[in-house]
Every structure is written in C-alpha cells, then in structure tokens.
Amino acid sequence: xxKMESYKNYDAFTDDHLREMSFYMKFCARDTNFYMxxxxxxxxxxxxxxxxxxxxxxxxxxxxxxxxxxxxxxALESHKSAPNVEMPFMRTVINFMPELxxxxxxxxxxxxxxxQDETRHRHLRITAxxxxxxxxxxxxxxxxxxxRSFGYELAIRAYLKQLLLAIYRMVxxxxxxxxxxxxxxxxxxxxxxxxxxxxxxxxxxxxxxELSNQFFINPYYLCHIFxxxxxTTVNEFHIQTRIHYAKxxxxxxxxxxxxxSTRVGFNSPSYFGHVFKxxxxxxxxxxxxxxxxxxx
Numbered sequence: 001x002x003k004m005e006s007y008k009n010y011d012a013f014t015d016d017h018l019r020e021m022s023f024y025m026k027f028c029a030r031d032t033n034f035y036m037x038x039x040x041x042x043x044x045x046x047x048x049x050x051x052x053x054x055x056x057x058x059x060x061x062x063x064x065x066x067x068x069x070x071x072x073x074x075a076l077e078s079h080k081s082a083p084n085v086e087m088p089f090m091r092t093v094i095n096f097m098p099e100l101x102x103x104x105x106x107x108x109x110x111x112x113x114x115x116q117d118e119t120r121h122r123h124l125r126i127t128a129x130x131x132x133x134x135x136x137x138x139x140x141x142x143x144x145x146x147x148r149s150f151g152y153e154l155a156i157r158a159y160l161k162q163l164l165l166a167i168y169r170m171v172x173x174x175x176x177x178x179x180x181x182x183x184x185x186x187x188x189x190x191x192x193x194x195x196x197x198x199x200x201x202x203x204x205x206x207x208x209x210e211l212s213n214q215f216f217i218n219p220y221y222l223c224h225i226f227x228x229x230x231x232t233t234v235n236e237f238h239i240q241t242r243i244h245y246a247k248x249x250x251x252x253x254x255x256x257x258x259x260x261s262t263r264v265g266f267n268s269p270s271y272f273g274h275v276f277k278x279x280x281x282x283x284x285x286x287x288x289x290x291x292x293x294x295x296x
Contacts, residue, residue, distance in 0.1 A: 014041040014095050015291075019227070027142040028030050030090050036231075037279065038080045038240040040247070043095040044113050045073035046163070047081070049133075052089025056123075056205055057080045060199035062192050062229070063123040068131050070167070071122040073169055074113040076251075078244045082231030086211035092138055101164075109164040112171060121171040131168065139165045190215050192227045194222070195237070202241040203265035208234055242266070243279050250288040257284050 017024035018041065022249065028050065038057070042046045047056070049069040056071055058079045063071060073079050075098075083089040098106050123131060127133065140158040144152045185221065194215055200204060212219040226234050242264045249260040261272035276284050 014043070018043045018095060018097050022100050023145070023160070024095040025145045026093045027138065028090055028092055032233050036081055038244050040078050040244065041095060041098045042075055042269045043073055044110065047071040047073065048089040048092040048134070050092065052083050052087060054084045056080070057082065057103065057121065057195070057230060060196045066125065066127065070112050070125050071125055072122050076248065080231070082229070096160060100160060104162060109141065109168060112164070112167060126171065131260055134163065134166060137166065142241055149259040188225055190217050190230065191226055194226065195230070198238050199241055202238060202245065204236055205261065205265070239275065240279070243276060245278065246272070246284065247287065250284055251291045260284070
C-alpha cells in the first residue's frame with residue numbers, strides 16, 4: 001500500500017513509491033519557487049507539460065517546452081525540467097515500473113522510451129484535440145490513484161495501458177502527422193553544443209574561460225543564456241553531471257568510493273563525499289546501501 005509523503009530527495013522519493021506500488025503520479029501540479037536538479041529513478045516517466053514555457057533536458061539532449069508537450073524518459077536516464085518560473089506552468093508526471101505490463105505489452109510499449117530509436121517520439125507536441133483525449137485518461141487514472149477504491153490497482157493498470165496505447169498509436173501509426181511540428185530555434189545552438197561537450201567531458205576540469213574560447217561566446221553572455229535555458233549555472237551543470245554518473249557507479253558496481261571519485265573527476269575522495277552529500281543529502285556509502293536495498 002502506497003504512503004503519501006512530503007517532498008524530499010526526488011530520486012529516493014520516487015523510487016520509494018515505485019518500490020511499494022510500482023506507480024506514482026502527480027497530476028496538474030503547479031509549484032511555486034520551483035527548482036529541480038538532474039535526477040534519475042528506476043521507473044519509466046511520462047511527463048505532460050500542459051501549459052507554460054521552458055526547456056527539458058534528457059541526458060545531453062535539450063527540448064523546448066511550449067505547453068501541450070509530452071516527454072518520455074527511460075529508466076535511470078538523467079533528466080531535468082527547467083520551466084520559465086516567471087509565468088504560470090502546469091505539469092503531470094507519471095512514473096511506473098515495467099512490471100505493471102505483461103511481457104508482450106512491455107516489449108511493445110517500452111519501445112517508446114528507447115533513446116536509440118528515432119528521437120522524434122521522445123518529445124511530442126500534441127494538438128488540442130489529442131490533449132483533451134489524453135487528459136480524460138489522465139484524470140481517470142489520477143482518481144483511481146488517490147481514491148484507492150476496491151480494485152484500484154487493476155484500474156490503474158488498465159488506464160496506464162490505455163494511455164500508452166494512445167501514445168503508441170500517435171507515434172507508430174499514420175496519426176503521427178496529427179502532432180504539431182517542434183521547432184528548436186528557440187534554443188541557442190551554442191548552448192546545445194556546450195551541454196553535449198560538458199556531458200562528454202564531465203570527468204575533466206572545465207572552466208568558463210575555456211568554454212568561452214572554444215565556442216566563441218562571451219563568458220558573461222554564456223553564463224546568462226545557459227542559466228536562462230537550463231535553469232542552472234555552467235558549474236552546477238558540470239557538478240550535477242558528475243554526481244549523476246557517480247550514482248550510476250554506486251548502483252551498478254562494487255567499485256570502491258575512492259575509485260568512483262576518480263572516475264567522475266574528483267581529485268579527492270573526501271571532497272567527493274562532501275559534494276555528494278550536499279546534493280543528495282547522504283553519503284555515497286549511504287546512497288549505495290539505499291539503492292541496493294531498493295534493487296534487491
């Protein structure tokens with residue numbers, strides 16, 4: 001039985017829910033003073049951005065948000081939303097474990113989340129008509145999730161499959177032409193290049209001056225436009241990328257903490273532990289133990 005909790009470290013928060021129920025949902029949320037670090041979790045994520053503007057990062061891919069947008073994030077895939085907090089925005093987030101689907105459905109529907117397929121279906125801008133159809137399913141799904149009446153678990157599975165089927169049909173059938181084209185012109189090209197560069201060289205020391213010289217961009221303008229686009233500074237993005245890969249090592253390997261520290265670019269294991277605790281509110285060893293318990 002799922003217990004409702006207040007917000008805490010988002011990775012642990014989401015994984016705790018998925019461990020107990022294999023499903024978590026936040027419906028039409030409007031948050032003030034919103035900020036989100038890069039994070040990842042065990043389950044798959046369906047992210048509806050109903051209204052507002054901003055950007056969304058999945059790995060080193062940056063997607064513009066304009067409202068009526070849908071993003072699909074795979075398990076353990078690093079991601080971060082960066083909405084424009086100067087204007088109202090609203091989103092619905094669904095996280096689920098593949099165990100909610102039977103074997104045949106799993107093979108079909110999880111294809112939607114695979115990054116090696118065409119990237120066009122990772123970010124969809126849906127017409128108002130389609131949005132209304134999907135919103136109806138989302139509303140019924142959420143009512144089952146919060147009311148928990150008799151048979152709600154079966155109902156959640158049924159509505160989740162209905163939602164995935166609707167998305168699958170939009171992407172892999174003739175109805176794909178009904179989706180609105182997405183322009184990336186609103187994202188500065190150099191920021192995309194810099195994001196990819198930092199992601200590929202995260203273990204190296206990267207200074208603002210080096211980025212400025214390499215990409216022929218004024219450092220003050222770079223700081224301003226990077227923060228505006230991603231919701232974080234260049235240095236924070238660099239550190240968050242290192243922490244993300246450190247978490248993957250902690251979850252999926254038995255490497256000593258000192259080795260992981262070196263692999264993700266920290267010169268000192270003690271400094272790595274200090275930075276990790278500042279971002280994750282726990283030590284690397286604590287995080288490893290927690291994730292091993294979840295994955296057990």
